[in-house]
Amino acid sequence: MKKLIRLNVNGDDHELAVSPDETLLGVLRGPLDLIGPKRGCDSGGCGCCTVQVDGKAVYSCMMYAVSAQGRDIITIEGIGRDGELDPLQQAFIDAGAVQCGYCTSGIIMVAKELLNTLDNPDEDEIRHAIAGNLCRCTGYQKIVDAIKLAAAAS
Amino acid sequence: MTLPALSDYFIPEQQSELIELLQRFGENAMIVAGGTFVRGLEARGLLAEVEALIDIGALGLNGIAADSSGVSLGATTTLAELKRADFIQGDAAFGAVKDALACPPVQILNVGTVGGCLAASAPLYDVPATLLALDGTAHVTGAGGAREIVLTEFFTGLFENALQPDEFITALRLPVHAAGTTSAFLKLETNANDLAIINVAVRFTLDEAGLCRDARIVIGGGVGECYVRAGGAELELNGTKPGDDSFQAAAAAVAADIDPVTDHRGSEEYRRYMAVVYTRRALARALERLR
Numbered sequence A: 001m002k003k004l005i006r007l008n009v010n011g012d013d014h015e016l017a018v019s020p021d022e023t024l025l026g027v028l029r030g031p032l033d034l035i036g037p038k039r040g041c042d043s044g045g046c047g048c049c050t051v052q053v054d055g056k057a058v059y060s061c062m063m064y065a066v067s068a069q070g071r072d073i074i075t076i077e078g079i080g081r082d083g084e085l086d087p088l089q090q091a092f093i094d095a096g097a098v099q100c101g102y103c104t105s106g107i108i109m110v111a112k113e114l115l116n117t118l119d120n121p122d123e124d125e126i127r128h129a130i131a132g133n134l135c136r137c138t139g140y141q142k143i144v145d146a147i148k149l150a151a152a153a154s
Numbered sequence B: 001m002t003l004p005a006l007s008d009y010f011i012p013e014q015q016s017e018l019i020e021l022l023q024r025f026g027e028n029a030m031i032v033a034g035g036t037f038v039r040g041l042e043a044r045g046l047l048a049e050v051e052a053l054i055d056i057g058a059l060g061l062n063g064i065a066a067d068s069s070g071v072s073l074g075a076t077t078t079l080a081e082l083k084r085a086d087f088i089q090g091d092a093a094f095g096a097v098k099d100a101l102a103c104p105p106v107q108i109l110n111v112g113t114v115g116g117c118l119a120a121s122a123p124l125y126d127v128p129a130t131l132l133a134l135d136g137t138a139h140v141t142g143a144g145g146a147r148e149i150v151l152t153e154f155f156t157g158l159f160e161n162a163l164q165p166d167e168f169i170t171a172l173r174l175p176v177h178a179a180g181t182t183s184a185f186l187k188l189e190t191n192a193n194d195l196a197i198i199n200v201a202v203r204f205t206l207d208e209a210g211l212c213r214d215a216r217i218v219i220g221g222g223v224g225e226c227y228v229r230a231g232g233a234e235l236e237l238n239g240t241k242p243g244d245d246s247f248q249a250a251a252a253a254v255a256a257d258i259d260p261v262t263d264h265r266g267s268e269e270y271r272r273y274m275a276v277v278y279t280r281r282a283l284a285r286a287l288e289r290l291r
Ligand SMILES: Cc1cc2nc3c(=O)[nH]c(=O)nc-3n(C[C@H](O)[C@H](O)[C@H](O)COP(=O)(O)OP(=O)(O)OC[C@H]3O[C@@H](n4cnc5c(N)ncnc54)[C@H](O)[C@@H]3O)c2cc1C
Pocket: A043, A044, A045, B030, B031, B032, B033, B034, B035, B036, B037, B038, B039, B040, B056, B075, B076, B079, B100, B103, B104, B105, B108, B111, B112, B113, B114, B115, B116, B117, B118, B119, B120, B125, B126, B127, B128, B163, B167, B168, B169, B170, B193, B194
């Protein structure tokens, strides 16, 4: 049995028929074709599915799509404006913080919440904020540098 | 579909509706608050029988209210809301809760709820250990009306608790603590975001003579089916002057109070040893908070 739900993603309303146990991640990557959020562990440990729901970073693999109705969902695809990259995206490029790229969108989405709450996070605050996101390439240093760069630029 | 028996997903707006759903689906109903534990069970194929998922987010059970007798945490209050709450910021008595809330990743804090972390009934979690040490009481409601369950009686086994199938948690209540009360929490883990190898929540009150009273020492992690109240260690601490000697003696008594498990995270021997070390450190941390 499918359920008809309405989701607001990156400012657009969508009406979709979903299986009641479908996750938000499944709907984003499936019918909505937003493949920025990645499927990694699928059980809330790796962080690469992170999106924002009502301004808060969440693991989209851990939220049922039905429960995401009426919330303001933003994915990595929704943070740039008018063809311009978000300052965090630009900082990740400038700092060379992207290697394979699989973790990048999740880390940018969690960093966005951090920079919305703290203007000038220190190294500890940055490392703490990204503790729920795994990166197997960079050793995190350049990611931390990129977030600092974005904080300084904003 | 990963929930083969699932027939529908409900979002009740009234508690009476929730009770009806719980009665109708019985053991095959699954409440979803933040869903972080539920999804974990689902990913492990443990929810094959579930027929109804019931999101309780529209019941208005969120919010924190403090009054002269204590603090009430609505069941769907998120861990992030609790972390930001005024009442825990400067008060040494709630230090343990603050310590434990430094553990989960922000993505879990943002959606995981007070009711969910209790009802999951996993002694491997951190936050509930602290709520136990602070003498929390679960307020629950069901077909038979409302009742209160002190947390020491709430957890009955691994993933098991004293809730009837038609009951749910509405709030968690923490009593006011006497002046001079302090608490702390420490977790031993293999890496960030892992379940505790062992964790320790302690609380005590310094009386007017400067002696420890009303001690609570709760050990979680790989200690078996439920959190353990280290009663022998609490007795050892009560009436003593706080400091290295009394903390060492109380912590040593923890070894006899617990019966840890051996698994890939650590052996029984290692856990027993580290529970002693972490208890001593947690007691010192709690004392430091009063200074
Ligand atoms: C990656 C990850 C890291 C974590 N790290 C930590 C950590 O460091 N420290 C820590 O303490 N915890 C940690 N946790 C555990 C986390 O705290 C819990 O998963 C969370 O609090 C559960 O809350 P929830 O609202 O998501 O519960 P749900 O998944 O919605 O529910 C949990 C259980 O409780 C039931 N339930 C929920 N609400 C009620 C209610 N009001 N009445 C009755 N039954 C109810 C549900 O049916 C289910 O059985 C972590 C979890 C994950 C996935």
